Amino acid sequence: MLKTTTRHTPDGPVLDVQGDLDFHTVPDFRKTLEGVSLLRGQRLVLNLAGLRFCDSSGITAFLVARNLAATAGAEVALTAVPEPTFRVLRLVGLDQVFPIEPAERAGADSP
Numbered sequence: 001m002l003k004t005t006t007r008h009t010p011d012g013p014v015l016d017v018q019g020d021l022d023f024h025t026v027p028d029f030r031k032t033l034e035g036v037s038l039l040r041g042q043r044l045v046l047n048l049a050g051l052r053f054c055d056s057s058g059i060t061a062f063l064v065a066r067n068l069a070a071t072a073g074a075e076v077a078l079t080a081v082p083e084p085t086f087r088v089l090r091l092v093g094l095d096q097v098f099p100i101e102p103a104e105r106a107g108a109d110s111p
Contacts, residue, residue, distance in 0.1 A: 033065050
């Protein structure tokens with residue numbers, strides 16, 4: 001099960017991701033992503049503090065988020081990345097593609 005909530009900050013939207021991001025839940029996550037309004041110069045933050053599990057389709061969804069942001073002229077960052085997900089990102093080299101930040105730096109810890 002996956003729950004994604006969107007909140008708005010002065011820098012741009014924050015998606016709080018809770019649960020499992022896998023083959024079964026990625027379609028709903030992508031619908032949420034596609035419904036996010038991003039303006040040029042804003043920053044989309046994916047707050048992964050509540051992420052319990054992420055498979056390869058979840059990693060692909062992060063790349064979709066990056067592409068949506070780039071199309072809008074915006075940036076994307078991952079925050080509060082759980083250690084198992086960070087290891088996968090590092091293994092495939094995506095830690096060099098995504099800015100990965102602590103929760104407090106991205107405003108992800110304040111509702």
